[in-house]
Amino acid sequence: xxxxxxxxxxxxxxxxxxxxxxxxxxxxxxxxxxxxxxxxxxxxxxxxxxxxxxxxxxxxxxxxxxxxxxxxxxxxxxxxxxxxxxxxxxxxxxxxxxxxxxxxxxxxxxxxxxxxxxxxxxxxxxxxxxxxxxxxxxxxxxx
Numbered sequence: 001x002x003x004x005x006x007x008x009x010x011x012x013x014x015x016x017x018x019x020x021x022x023x024x025x026x027x028x029x030x031x032x033x034x035x036x037x038x039x040x041x042x043x044x045x046x047x048x049x050x051x052x053x054x055x056x057x058x059x060x061x062x063x064x065x066x067x068x069x070x071x072x073x074x075x076x077x078x079x080x081x082x083x084x085x086x087x088x089x090x091x092x093x094x095x096x097x098x099x100x101x102x103x104x105x106x107x108x109x110x111x112x113x114x115x116x117x118x119x120x121x122x123x124x125x126x127x128x129x130x131x132x133x134x135x136x137x138x139x140x141x142x143x
Contacts (some may be wrong), residue, residue, distance in 0.1 A: 029054045032089055036066065039085035045078060047085075054097070065101040072108040079104050079116055080133055087127035090120070116140040 033052045040047045051067040064086055070078040082102040090097055100123055104114045118126075122139045125131040131139075 032064075032093055032095055035089035035092055036085045039088050040068070040081060043081045043085075045081055047082075061099070062095070062097045063099045063101065064097050065103065067103040067105060067113075070104045070106050072106050075104045075106050075114060076137075079114070080136070083116075083118055083123055083136070084127055087123040091124065091127060096120075115143045117143070 030049075032054060033049050036052065037047050037049070045068060047066060047068055053065045054062060055065075056062050066082055066086070068078050068082050079102050082104070083100060086097070086100045086102075089095065098120050099117060100120075101115060101117050104116075106112045106114060118136070118140055122131065122136060126133070126136040
């Protein structure tokens with residue numbers, strides 16, 4: 001009888017620990033998403049939660065990806081604001097994200113996606129004003 005109760009308690013404890021760990025990661029992502037969304041909104045850019053993803057690789061590195069809609073004549077501005085928002089949120093929340101991918105969906109005779117990737121050091125240099133936007137764009141990798 002005591003063994004069964006001990007087994008049930010340990011199983012219940014394992015389930016509670018699992019959900020605590022999972023909810024901590026989910027809440028962390030939500031705070032980061034909300035921060036990015038607020039910064040973009042300050043520049044009059046709407047970003048949806050379901051168009052953002054923060055993933056962690058097996059080696060512990062984190063990647064952030066966001067898709068933002070844009071008109072065809074200002075996709076570069078939208079892209080730079082996306083990187084700025086991701087970087088500001090990284091600084092504010094002390095998130096250790098190594099790579100940020102911004103996908104800009106441009107609507108012109110259909111939808112074209114422009115994807116740019118930047119690494120943490122370049123993003124933080126851009127956000128902190130140590131790198132101009134022209135220098136930052138030269139460091140981006142486009143796909």
